[in-house]
Amino acid sequence: MNTDLPLQSERQPKSADDSSEAIGWIDQREQRVLAPFAMHSRNSHGRIHPEQEHLYRGPFQRDRDRILHSWAYRRLSGKMQVFTGEMGDYHRTRLTHTQEVATIARTIGRALGLNEDLIEALALMHDIGHPPYGHAGEDALDECAKEVGGFSHNQFALTIVQELEIVYPQFPGLNLTMEVLAGQNFRADKANVELDRLLEVQLVDAADSTAYDAHDTDDALKLGLVSIDEMAELSLIKTCLQHVAKKFTALDDSLRRTALVHQLVELQVTQLISHCAGQLRQRGFTSALEAMSSNFLIEHADELSEQKRELERFLYENVYRHPHLVAIRKTAQDRLRRMFDAFCDNPELFPAKYQRRAESVGVPRMAVEYLAGMTDRFCEQTYEQIALD
Ligand code: MG
Secondary structure, X not given: OOOOOOOOOOOOOOOOOOHHHHHHHHHHHHHHHOOOOOOOHHHOOOEOOOOOOOOOOOHHHHHHHHHHOOHHHHHHHHOEOOOOHHHOXXXXXXXXXXXXXXXXXXXXXHHHOOOHHHHHXXXXXXXXXXXXXXXXXXXXXXXXOHHHOOOOHHHHHHHHHHHHOOOOOOOOOOOOEHHHHHHHHHHHOOXXXXXXXXXXXXXXXXHHHHHHHHHHHHHHHHOOOOOHHHHOOOHHHHHHHHHHHHHOOOOOHHHHHHHHHHHHHHHHHHHHHHHHHHHXXXXXXXXXXXXXXXXXXXXXXXXXXXXXXXXXXXXXXXXXXXHHHHHHHHHHHHHHHHHXXXXXXXXXXXXXXXXXHHHHHOHHHHHHHHHHOOOHHHHHHHHHHOOOO
């Protein structure tokens, strides 16, 4: 019988007001399953607006749930990752990319003894600030907003969770823990070498790259933009194909592709775990604070990092800059720029609640935020409604 369950009467908090008992139960569980260098809930710096602890969910589990139930998270299903909707239904959207990052990060986090609830909250949040049309949309909005501080999807994620999600009567935003906000702030300000980050934050960054290197390879092969033969000379792909050939013979093209992609995830995850677990054992950190303020980084060994860079260069040249995608991106960017100008010239086009926000942040910033919140389809519909063609 699992003695972790809060149903066990002596551990069950007596009332919803009994925060100390609620966090006590979570703490007992975390002390058993987490490494000393993981971020433990009892050491959280809490929330900007203080709240009672939940009866049976820890603070990072609540953050994860709040993000999952946000409008910005749901809209990820209508936002492209690399390939647009009219190219088919097989490839990843921003939402399924996010889910793949979360599941890969949880796997690595569990193996290393890190806080899975915090990892999942950070992973589910990491792309919620993405505008329509991926990085092309982001570049266009950044250019539109150059007079008012620019636009970054990582920074916009913080604006969403702190200001734009209005779902609780007591406070604006989702009132997430300081640890989740600091993790996203690190993503928004990576050039700032002064910023320390928890191992869980570093891990989600590594899982993001693990996921997109594998799924962009899969999608590009499935869409026929590149072939396995063209990729077979890349060192990482060659190694994975050798593993596949040892396990299976006479696979058809489809199963060979999926076996390759499974191996691509497996190899990156396994090597990251073994590389980091050995080093973490050696360093012997006794707290999350000690680990985050050291020079230790959750990253791949040099050889695999170089192999990943080679794969990413190939994807950049042959997939992300594919003429079809370049044409789609150019059309989308033109539309965003024209809509930005139209909203700035005619602020009455905003729905009423956005007009109120325009009074506090100014019309250009509001126009960028409104456009950034759109799904790809809603962006196209809005463009047609305001008849800019
Ligand atoms: Mg991502």
